[in-house]
Amino acid sequence: MPLKLRVTWRNAGSPLLPDALADVQATADDAPLPIRGAKPGLREFEIPAGAARVALRARFSAAFGAFEDVPALREEVLSVEQAFDVAGAGTALSPAPDLALGQPHPLVDMQSAPGAAVAQIGTDFVDITPFWMAYARYADEHQREHQPGTELVALGATAGDPKIWFASIPEACKAPQDDGISALVFYRPEGYAYSRVDQRHEMFGLNRYLLSPDPDPDASFWARDVFALDPRDNSRWVYLRCGFEAALAASGKAVVMLHPWPNGTNFGAATTASLPGLAEAALRLLGGTQKVGLGQGGARLGKLGLAGFSAGGLPLWQALAANAARVSEVFAFDARGIGKSEALLARWLAGDASRKLRMTGGHQLDANTAIARRLARNADAARVSSLPPDKGGYRPGVNARWDHVCSSLDDGEKDAYLNADRVWHQFAVFGGCPGAGEPRDVTFLQRFLEASEL
The missing domain is CATH 2.60.270 (Mutm (Fpg) Protein; Chain: A, domain 2)
Structure with a gap:
């Protein structure tokens, strides 16, 4: 036969x-x-x-x-x-x-x-980058202003939700990864509603996180690296770019950053126990298309980290609860719901001495500080950190990056901005706390990655 x-x-x-x-x-x-x-x-x-x-x-x-x-x-x-x-x-x-x-x-x-x-x-995943770049508004902005050092791939899930994911791949991932390929999954606040790949999409909200701010005074108001005037209503634009791609590249870490693209507030299977399998399936596709290097075990998931900003904290805590045994590190950028998740975080940290929690704060600054203080009693303090450590971190002269961002404010605006939680909230994701002698463009994400074991 x-x-x-x-x-x-x-x-x-x-x-x-x-x-x-x-x-x-x-x-x-x-x-x-x-x-x-x-x-x-x-x-x-x-x-x-x-x-x-x-x-x-x-x-x-x-x-x-x-x-x-x-x-x-x-x-x-x-x-x-x-x-x-x-x-x-x-x-x-x-x-x-x-x-x-x-x-x-x-x-x-x-x-x-x-x-x-x-x-x-x-x-389970296929490469839909050409479709995304054709359907998405502001895709040309990313193509024009993206800097070498990372590659962006749009992934289409062939079953289930979310239907679209993105992978930011730094050059360090090209080398063989014998211990598996680490992934950092980022949860953003809610997006627009979508149901298909072949519809009008919006890339503005993705560019906001991926691209770096532009120091050119003639750059568009939203691309500036200081609080610039919005010409539409003459208000101060505070949603500065976050520079995630630059942070990935500068950190030197072989970590793929995955962005599940929500349908409104729905992250689908990305917040369930299916997440590690989905991340591994995405990495297998990237390995098979030679976007990442393969180790002796092939394209498999190594360490898994989770990150979230603002209302993205809600799916972040769901994902951590469903995958606590698999998650190595958590980066909480002023993440909503962190106070109610303190018991979850305590159990997760106690489960493995190598786990790390990194927090930044604006709205959640006091909650983060209190959580860091309490958790540090039961864990090595180096494993739990909150930046800035308190409200004093937003005083003039304390943080060179914060001072630069505020440098365009006139005297009449400074009090309102320097003490505004809504502005601190944005700084918690695009900002940073450079150490003595460090350049001011060291962001929170870059610092967390450099200190991580992902």
């Missing part, structure tokens, strides 16, 4: 994996093999007796019709190639190392069935 090769993939009903655009082919000793069976998520081939080498090639594409000013689009979202040596006197297939990856493809899992070898392709 000839050996069958069954090629399967999950979520074949997804709009991102239409069966009509699934190009799955196989060869035996370079001769094409006819498809013996086909249905969504499955292709079958028969391997002739005496064959020594089998090669699989699978290319998946998605296509969407014209939308507003965006023309109809068709893009490849995943491509996989894997060779196999025929083993066991023609009864089994053994994956051969890929020349570019140095090991078998991380998105191909081999299983055995009676009379068949089953190659399952990991299709």
Whole structure:
């Protein structure tokens, strides 16, 4: 009986994996093999007796019709190639190392069935970057102002919510990661409602976190690195850019920052016990597309960190409660709900002496300070920190970065801004507390990453 090769993939009903655009082919000793069976998520081939080498090639594409000013689009979202040596006197297939990856493809899992070898392709995530850049407003701003040192990839989940994720990948991730690839999942405040990839999206809120502020006085008001006037109403613009990409690159840490993109306030499975598996599936895609380096264990999740800002604290605490045993570090940027989560944080810190909690404060400044003081009684104080340590951190002359941000204020505005929780709240995510002799552009995120073990 000839050996069958069954090629399967999950979520074949997804709009991102239409069966009509699934190009799955196989060869035996370079001769094409006819498809013996086909249905969504499955292709079958028969391997002739005496064959020594089998090669699989699978290319998946998605296509969407014209939308507003965006023309109809068709893009490849995943491509996989894997060779196999025929083993066991023609009864089994053994994956051969890929020349570019140095090991078998991380998105191909081999299983055995009676009379068949089953190659399952990991299709939980696919690369939708071209679609996102076509549909999203302000995508051109990121393409224009993004600096070298990181790469941004838009990921499409082929099942469940959230349907869109983003991965910020620093250059350090290109090196082999034998201990797995660390991930830091960031929860932002609520976004707009969406239900599809092929609709109008907004990238302004993503750029706000990723891009760095611009010191040029002629830069757009929202891109400035000081409180600038909003020409629409002459108010002070306080939502400065946060520079996450620059912080990732400057830290030197091989950490992929994942951004699950919420539908309104709904983060879906990203706040459940499914999170580690989702993060690993995303990393496997990035490994298979050579966006991150592979270690001996392939593309697998190493340490997992969680971060959240403002109302993003609510999904942050849900995710921590569901995955406390798996989370190594938490970065809480003025995170809402932290006071009610103190018992959760205490249990989590007590579970492993290597865990770390880093907090910044504006609205939550007093709560953070109290939590740090109480938790430090039961844990090494170096594992728990709150910045600024108290309200005195916002006095003029204490913090060079805060002083620079406020440098455009006139005397009549200073009291209102220097003592405004709403302004401190924003500084808690875009700001920083540089040490003596350090440049003022060392952000909280960069400092936390540099001190982390992710």
